[in-house]
Amino acid sequence: MAAIPQPARAAARLSDIPSVDRLLGDAGSAALIARHGRSQLLSALRALLSEAREQVLRGQASPEALAVATLLAQARDRLAVAARPRLQAVFNLTGTVLHTNLGRALLPEAAIQAVVQAMQAPANLEFNLATGRRGDRDDLIGELICELTGAEAATVVNNNAAAVFLMLNALANRREVIVSRGELVEIGGAFRVPDIMQRAGAKLREVGTTNRTHTADYEQAITARTGLLMKVHCSNYAISGFTHSVEVDAMARIARAAGIPSAVDLGSGTLLDLTQWGLPKETTVRQTIESGADIVTFSGDKLLGGPQAGLLVGRRELIQRIKKNPLKRALRVGKLTLAALEPVLQLYRDPEHLAQRLTTLRLLTRPMGEMRQQALRLQAHVQQAVTRQYTVSAEPLFSQIGSGALPVDQLPSYGLGIRSSGAGRGGKALHALEQRLRQLPRPVIGRIAQDTLWLDLRCLEPADEAAFTAQLEAPDA
Numbered sequence: 331m332a333a334i335p336q337p338a339r340a341a342a343r344l345s346d347i348p349s350v351d352r353l354l355g356d357a358g359s360a361a362l363i364a365r366h367g368r369s370q371l372l373s374a375l376r377a378l379l380s381e382a383r384e385q386v387l388r389g390q391a392s393p394e395a396l397a398v399a400t401l402l403a404q405a406r407d408r409l410a411v412a413a414r415p416r417l418q419a420v421f422n423l424t425g426t427v428l429h430t431n432l433g434r435a436l437l438p439e440a441a442i443q444a445v446v447q448a449m450q451a452p453a454n455l456e457f458n459l460a461t462g463r464r465g466d467r468d469d470l471i472g473e474l475i476c477e478l479t480g481a482e483a484a485t486v487v488n489n490n491a492a493a494v495f496l497m498l499n500a501l502a503n504r505r506e507v508i509v510s511r512g513e514l515v516e517i518g519g520a521f522r523v524p525d526i527m528q529r530a531g532a533k534l535r536e537v538g539t540t541n542r543t544h545t546a547d548y549e550q551a552i553t554a555r556t557g558l559l560m561k562v563h564c565s566n567y568a569i570s571g572f573t574h575s576v577e578v579d580a581m582a583r584i585a586r587a588a589g590i591p592s593a594v595d596l597g598s599g600t601l602l603d604l605t606q607w608g609l610p611k612e613t614t615v616r617q618t619i620e621s622g623a624d625i626v627t628f629s630g631d632k633l634l635g636g637p638q639a640g641l642l643v644g645r646r647e648l649i650q651r652i653k654k655n656p657l658k659r660a661l662r663v664g665k666l667t668l669a670a671l672e673p674v675l676q677l678y679r680d681p682e683h684l685a686q687r688l689t690t691l692r693l694l695t696r697p698m699g700e701m702r703q704q705a706l707r708l709q710a711h712v713q714q715a716v717t718r719q720y721t722v723s724a725e726p727l728f729s730q731i732g733s734g735a736l737p738v739d740q741l742p743s744y745g746l747g748i749r750s751s752g753a754g755r756g757g758k759a760l761h762a763l764e765q766r767l768r769q770l771p772r773p774v775i776g777r778i779a780q781d782t783l784w785l786d787l788r789c790l791e792p793a794d795e796a797a798f799t800a801q802l803e804a805p806d807a
Contacts, residue, residue, distance in 0.1 A: 348401065350372065350379065362402070421775065430733050435637075440677065472484045477679075490629040492661040512575065544576065560594070563594075579622050600612045601614060609695065626642070712748070
């Protein structure tokens, strides 16, 4: 039987386009105005009407598409997208605890509460309550940092790269800085130590070779132009095999004999021996100070487990020179950073409870059995969400600390492995699923390797399980 021809739909005319006043006067606009404001709604409606005119002129619009309810629904969707925060909470299931792209260390509850209070009320940021006069913001945390590190003095800037930059500019501007060639590292975003030195006004003097540097290399490189001897933490890589490096105490003795300051960029900067919690060994800030380093720089948001910050500790006279540098004001931290940093440092005064109270350490030390049981609980939820197109299994994995801390060390972990059930084109299917997970209300970030989408559960604490499974079971998940 021949198909009955359908009448062609009439194309919309310019006269079918409603006016802005008509749209704003509709009852449906009231809720949008209450939520987003009249100015934003007006802007969205004008943009939609402009697009509608172009479509009508091209004969591509129907009268139904120009209905008041349709246009208001489109405006609602656009306003919702525009109002959505760009900085969103995500589930970090990558297996990297201190993930630079995902914000590194999570703050403990004490720090969160301190930041909230600092946002809600005036604070004595630079006001000495004892004297009633202007104070120094470093005084809020300086004494505490010195107690924990054994340093004479301390100051804080906005990240460790800034700490290194400020130190070089204050102590070695227009002078040479001697560094082992094997320590001239590049960190994330093509950010290189030699570039920092150049911008800071210091001249790099490389010594040794990529894999071997000796004390004689430092001694023979010192001249009247030398301003600083420096060691740099080998972030994100390690050299093995036929290697030799000069320890901090040996470099410090050489510097002291020549009347030159010695500096160490520790990068991650842990304050306590991590081996007591079964983690790989990392030199502490106190050990570096006790080895004779005059200045030590390290990050606040890596192994320390606090907010983004760069800490400089060491000899009082050198810290004072650094603080008097005009760049210190440009690189200083604000009250929210200091509010978060102080409670984190306070936690280190009670090491017996640190693994429970410091979020970073709690994640790094999660028991293998706990993560395995979690994987078994979540396996069915994830399998149901991804349907029979994929198979989900609970499997042992390896996590990493991240952010350049202990780059070759891995932590036994547990998680879920998701593989495509179809023959061929498995990679495309996994990437499609990975994209779907990133588009959830709280995006889920995993990693693809070996034809598998891995969801490492080390950073999914039990308190977050309900939120994780709820959005998987949502109708539009």
